[in-house]
Amino acid sequence: MIDDSIRPQLGIIGGLGPLASADFYFKLTRITQAFRDNEHVPAVILSVPQLPDRTEAILAGHDGPLAPLKAAVSTLNALGVACVAMPCNTAHHWYDQLAANSRAEIIHIGDAVVAETRRSLERGRVAVLATQGTLVSGFYQDRMSAAGFELCLPANTEFQACVDSAISLVKAGSIVDAAVETERALDIAQATGADAALLGCTELSVVAASLNDVNGLLVIDSNAALARACLTRLGFGTQEARGLPTVSRPPGHDWPMRGSLAVLA
Amino acid sequence: MIDDSIRPQLGIIGGLGPLASADFYFKLTRITQAFRDNEHVPAVILSVPQLPDRTEAILAGHDGPLAPLKAAVSTLNALGVACVAMPCNTAHHWYDQLAANSRAEIIHIGDAVVAETRRSLERGRVAVLATQGTLVSGFYQDRMSAAGFELCLPANTEFQACVDSAISLVKAGSIVDAAVETERALDIAQATGADAALLGCTELSVVAASLNDVNGLLVIDSNAALARACLTRLGFGTQEARGLPTVSRPPGHDWPMRGSLAVLA
Numbered sequence: 140m141i142d143d144s145i146r147p148q149l150g151i152i153g154g155l156g157p158l159a160s161a162d163f164y165f166k167l168t169r170i171t172q173a174f175r176d177n178e179h180v181p182a183v184i185l186s187v188p189q190l191p192d193r194t195e196a197i198l199a200g201h202d203g204p205l206a207p208l209k210a211a212v213s214t215l216n217a218l219g220v221a222c223v224a225m226p227c228n229t230a231h232h233w234y235d236q237l238a239a240n241s242r243a244e245i246i247h248i249g250d251a252v253v254a255e256t257r258r259s260l261e262r263g264r265v266a267v268l269a270t271q272g273t274l275v276s277g278f279y280q281d282r283m284s285a286a287g288f289e290l291c292l293p294a295n296t297e298f299q300a301c302v303d304s305a306i307s308l309v310k311a312g313s314i315v316d317a318a319v320e321t322e323r324a325l326d327i328a329q330a331t332g333a334d335a336a337l338l339g340c341t342e343l344s345v346v347a348a349s350l351n352d353v354n355g356l357l358v359i360d361s362n363a364a365l366a367r368a369c370l371t372r373l374g375f376g377t378q379e380a381r382g383l384p385t386v387s388r389p390p391g392h393d394w395p396m397r398g399s400l401a402v403l404a
Numbered sequence: 405m406i407d408d409s410i411r412p413q414l415g416i417i418g419g420l421g422p423l424a425s426a427d428f429y430f431k432l433t434r435i436t437q438a439f440r441d442n443e444h445v446p447a448v449i450l451s452v453p454q455l456p457d458r459t460e461a462i463l464a465g466h467d468g469p470l471a472p473l474k475a476a477v478s479t480l481n482a483l484g485v486a487c488v489a490m491p492c493n494t495a496h497h498w499y500d501q502l503a504a505n506s507r508a509e510i511i512h513i514g515d516a517v518v519a520e521t522r523r524s525l526e527r528g529r530v531a532v533l534a535t536q537g538t539l540v541s542g543f544y545q546d547r548m549s550a551a552g553f554e555l556c557l558p559a560n561t562e563f564q565a566c567v568d569s570a571i572s573l574v575k576a577g578s579i580v581d582a583a584v585e586t587e588r589a590l591d592i593a594q595a596t597g598a599d600a601a602l603l604g605c606t607e608l609s610v611v612a613a614s615l616n617d618v619n620g621l622l623v624i625d626s627n628a629a630l631a632r633a634c635l636t637r638l639g640f641g642t643q644e645a646r647g648l649p650t651v652s653r654p655p656g657h658d659w660p661m662r663g664s665l666a667v668l669a
Contacts, residue, residue, distance in 0.1 A: 140482075142475035145452045153449075156441040157433040164449075165426040174576040176421040179453040184418075184429075187410045188444040210407035217405075218479070311439040314647055348649075382579055384613075384649025 141218050147183040148222070148373055150215030150243060152208065154186035155193070155227035156310050159341035159362065163226035166344075167366040169383060172376030180375055183218055185211050193229035194272030205233045212241045222246055224369050226341045226362055228269055232276040246372060248365045249282040252337060255364035256288065259357055263334035264291040268302045268324055270340050279339055293331040298324055302340070309342035315388040318346040322353070329356050337361065348383035406483050412448040413487070413638055415480030415508060417473065419451035420458070420492035421575050424606035424627065428491035431609075432631040434648060437641030445640055448483055450476050458494035459537030470498050477506045487511055489634050491606045491627055493534055497541035511637060513630045514547040517602060520629035521553065524622055528599035529556040533567045533589055535605050544604055558596040563589055567605070574607035580653040583611040587618070594621050602626065613648035 141147075149167075153160030164184060173179050191203035208230060215223050223245045225231065231248055238245045256265065265288045267279050274280075280290055301324040308317035321343055328336045335357035338344050344362030363380060370377050406412075414432075418425030429449060438444050456468040473495060480488050488510045490496065496513055503510045521530065530553045532544050539545075545555055566589040573582035586608055593601045600622035603609050609627030628645060635642050 141479050142472065144454070144472040145450065145475045145479065147450065147452075154441065154444065154446065157436075157444045158430070161426060161430040161433055164429055164451075165423070168422040168426055169577065171422075176419065176453040176455075176457075176575060179419065179422045179451075181419070181454050182449075182451040184447075184449040184451065185410065185412065186429075186444075186447040186449065187412075188441040189410070189446050190441075192441075207407065207409040210410045214406055214410065214483070310441060312434065312647075382577075382651045384651050386647045386649050 146219045147181045148220060149180050149182040149369055150218065150220035150223045151182060151184040152187065152211045152215070152223065152225045152227070152230070153184040154188035155190060155225070155230055156342060157186060157188050158309055158312070158345050160184060160186055160226055162345045163341065163362045163366060166363050166380055166383070167369065169380040170363065170366050170377050171370055172378045180370065180373055183215065183220065185214060187211055193227065193232065194270045197229070197232055197272035197275050202233070204230065205236060208233055208237055209240055212237050212245070216242050222369060222372055224365055226365055228339050228341060228361055229272040229276070231278055232272060244372070246365065246368050248361055249278045251364040251368035252339070252359060252361050253282050253286045254368060256335065256337070256359050257286070260335055262287050264289045264332055266291045266293065266328035266331065266333035266336040267339045268321070268336060268343055270306060271299070271303070273339060279337070291328065291331055291333040293327050295327050295331070298327045301327070305346065306340050306342045309345050314346055314349060314386045318349045318388070321346050322350060325353055325356055325358070329354060335359060349385040411484045412446045413485060414445050414447040414634055415483065415485035415488045416447060416449040417452065417476045417480070417488065417490045417492070417495070418449040419453035420455060420490070420495055421607060422451060422453050423574055423577070423610050425449060425451055425491055427610045428606065428627045428631060431628050431645055431648070432634065434645040435628065435631050435642050436635055437643045445635065445638055448480065448485065450479060452476055458492065458497065459535045462494070462497055462537035462540050467498070469495065470501060473498055473502055474505055477502050477510070481507050487634060487637055489630055491630055493604050493606060493626055494537040494541070496543055497537060509637070511630065511633050513626055514543045516629040516633035517604070517624060517626050518547050518551045519633060521600065521602070521624050522551070525600055527552050529554045529597055531556045531558065531593035531596065531598035531601045532604045533586070533601060533608055535571060536564070536568070538604060544602070556593065556596055556598040558592050560592050560596070563592045566592070570611070571605050571607045574610050579611055579614060579651045583614045583653070586611050587615055590618055590621055590623070594619060600624060614650040
């Protein structure tokens with residue numbers, strides 16, 4: 140089915156959304172310890188932005204995205220990959236069904252995030268910035284608790300509103316505005332006592348390098364975590380992803396009261 | 405072979421090199437007029453960094469990369485794509501043999517660049533920053549001349565040395581250093597009388613958004629040109645790619661004599 144000279148080792152289900160996948164591909168490349176093309180991992184990205192919305196399906200209690208996700212896993216297996224990655228947190232709601240239908244190991248983004256968090260933090264309170272679908276799915280709550288971290292889910296309704304807004308803004312291509320909304324959510328998380336904050340939606344990973352000062356809060360990027368986990372699993376050397384690209388904001392575009400939570404009410 | 409629910413429209417031969425392909429995927433997404441995931445083009449990127457070096461093959465007069473490139477085209481065709489793009493200028497040396505073996509149209513990066521140049525320039529002198537392989541292949545000289553542009557190839561040996569160095573630096577992950585070398589080449593091109601400069605190697609596209617002031621020189625990005633051509637061919641609306649990510653350089657990291665060509669000798 141595929142010639143050995145071009146066989147991919149890593150299969151990626153992308154397009155959920157497309158900017159998040161481009162960010163994943165970029166970070167996968169930056170995190171690889173490589174100086175020449177042929178030191179990088181052969182890969183295939185199947186970018187399927189046409190899939191039904193994952194959060195809508197979870198909240199409505201249907202499995203619309205499952206069949207096309209299974210088809211994507213099947214296509215990647217047919218291309219001979221050794222591992223599969225999904226740089227979309229919400230899609231992991233269907234992880235068990237997908238893994239049961241895949242010869243290739245599907246690397247769970249939740250496991251990758253726990254490993255990434257452990258690199259910087261022994262224990263503490265972790266806020267999760269994620270879609271409502273991911274939160275309902277609950278795999279971060281399960282994994283973080285099992286790993287000994289305390290979950291910190293701000294009750295403030297503005298927190299989730301900022302997260303949802305940031306995600307939509309990235310999907311609409313407004314990265315700078317999304318960074319501002321993300322910073323607001325991080326401020327609220329910190330005021331609620333979080334030691335660390337997980338960008339648990341890969342749209343938020345797109346803005347990770349563009350965030351202004353986060354007041355010492357540890358920010359964990361689920362896309363970078365997944366990229367590192369894939370490379371490690373496949374035996375590639377990894378490095379810190381230095382010099383990640385940022386999108387600069389026009390002067391005066393900052394959230395005006397950064398650090399001053401009193402005005403958020 | 406592939407389920408209709410996940411069929412890609414655009415096939416991309418990537419990994420030549422990987423950062424250049426990630427840049428292409430990012431620009432493809434940014435240039436698409438879209439506000440939601442499902443307004444983006446379904447695509448598949450076959451990232452084949454394991455291919456033999458293209459410039460080495462052309463300079464040595466052998467066709468080592470042709471067989472795996474044909475295999476990649478064949479795999480993308482089997483996945484049902486309507487068009488194929490290669491975000492690697494040098495690989496277009498084998499365009500005719502690949503196009504002859506593809507049901508799907510392969511969109512030539514040279515045609516895309518001519519169309520992109522025409523958007524800003526009627527006529528004038530265009531410098532080509534490309535690999536030695538691309539220059540020996542000659543498709544830019546042919547296409548630019550046929551389109552009424554004058555080629556400006558600086559005789560200064562430092563020009564090609566800067567271009568080659570910038571390309572290697574991107575492949576080694578040193579984007580900031582690559583931007584400095586690219587700016588040096590652009591300075592030399594401008595001093596030689598160029599009105600425009602083509603980043604005719606997609607590694608150079610990676611640094612395009614990170615270039616400092618280019619003194620009014622029109623800079624054409626072959627990756628962005630190819631992305632726009634693909635979207636147009638497939639009927640997707642396009643927009644200017646605003647807010648492209650840049651890699652910031654540490655203070656004092658500038659080429660020290662920027663704009664002062666006298667010191668380049």
